[in-house]
Amino acid sequence: MLAIGIDLGGTKIEAALVAQTGQVLATVRRPTPTESVSAVVKVLADCVRHLQKQAPAPVEGIGLGTPGQVDSTAGIVRRATNLGWENVPLHALLTAELGGNLPLFIQRDSAAELLAERYFGAGRDCANLVYLNLGTGLGGAALVDGHLVVGHTFTASEIGHIVLDPHGRPCSCGLRGCAETLVSGTGFVAHTRQLLAAGQHATSLAEPFTSGMVLRAAEMGDELATAVVSDTAAWLAQLVAAYAIILNPQRVVIGGGFGRAAFHLLIPRVQADLPHLVLASNHAELEIVPSQLDSSALGAAGLVWQGQKNLLETLFKESAK
Structure with missing residues (x-):
């Protein structure tokens, strides 16, 4: 097919x-x-x-x-x-x-x-799955019992616009302190600038810098960069915890350019935080894995097979009445 x-x-x-x-x-x-x-x-x-x-x-x-x-x-x-x-x-x-x-x-x-991850990547054969795209912004989507969650007004899993810090930086949506302003490549750089201006951490970093430069500094033990990674991981842990307790997924896939680059630094800290944020029954079997793909077009093809699956299920239910 x-x-x-x-x-x-x-x-x-x-x-x-x-x-x-x-x-x-x-x-x-x-x-x-x-x-x-x-x-x-x-x-x-x-x-x-x-x-x-x-x-x-x-x-x-x-x-x-x-x-x-x-x-x-x-x-x-x-x-x-x-x-x-x-x-x-x-x-x-x-x-x-x-x-x-x-x-x-x-x-x-x-x-x-x-x-794309569900059919061809890190979520293969996983019926309860969450995908988080940490790129320039922050996007999310969820599969529950094999069904894509869309919501009443089709805005389910717009996780980038849940407020984590009511007094935080303005977001393009009009709110302040949205997850997208904190847990994204753009947010990561902005938080680095904020801590650099505060002058409370020793660092070798100086403007201009990119998220990749900050990640490399953290790998080298830079105090400020390590603090930025720690803060970002704490915010990401809150998002994963929310998904864990509301949807109880088997697996969370972290994608996006920034997500893949920062995975090895962020996720150990996220996993360390989860026991303090949700019950063991919600996180004990939860897997957090990196994306295996980088193609939205591949996933869009999956919409065809998901749509046909939903149609067949609807027809089956109608015939059973």
């Missing part, structure tokens, strides 16, 4: 022709148009047609991961700040552009990344 997965980003569109084994047969990348929604839709359709021509067998469907708040039932992008979109009927527009000849499934990009 073949599917086309598309990762719609603020600056680029990446699409992949994927077999159900996880093998990527072909890829295509295009810049994301900025002039209009219709221009984006045309590029998405061109990517699909390009991959269809290369497919050795019929394509079963299209999965599309997009940033922002997504009504996956109606196929509407309610809000995507980095695209400048509000209430865009993306499913209807792309289906019309393609002639309606393929099933189309649309979901948040973090959910697509979760499904």
Whole structure:
């Protein structure tokens, strides 16, 4: 079985022709148009047609991961700040552009990344799974008993905007001290600057620096960098603890560029903190593992198989009535 997965980003569109084994047969990348929604839709359709021509067998469907708040039932992008979109009927527009000849499934990009890990990566064969993307920002998604959690208004697992410090730095969402301002590559650098300005820790660091430079300094035993890692791990532990007690996952996968780079420094501290944050029954069997993949397009293809699974379950329930 073949599917086309598309990762719609603020600056680029990446699409992949994927077999159900996880093998990527072909890829295509295009810049994301900025002039209009219709221009984006045309590029998405061109990517699909390009991959269809290369497919050795019929394509079963299209999965599309997009940033922002997504009504996956109606196929509407309610809000995507980095695209400048509000209430865009993306499913209807792309289906019309393609002639309606393929099933189309649309979901948040973090959910697509979760499904990539579920089908092909660190979450393989795991029905209760949490995925956290620690990149420039912070994204999250969860699978409970094999079902993607979307929530009443399709904002479930927007973990980046839970407030950890009410008096903290302003967030782009309008709140202060959101997890995204603390547990992300951007937040990590900002916290380093804050501690550097306070002058309470010895350090070899000086502006300008990147998250990678701070991580390397922590590996060398730099006092300030070690304090930044410790604080970041404590905040991340609070997020993992919240997931552990509410959803009781088997596994938490840490992805994103910053998450993968900092995993070896953050996670031992997170695991040390968890016994002080949740009951043993919630964390004793919890695994925290690094992402094995770096492709939202691969996960978007998983939306097709997840969607077909949900459809079959619905039909089975209806026939049993």
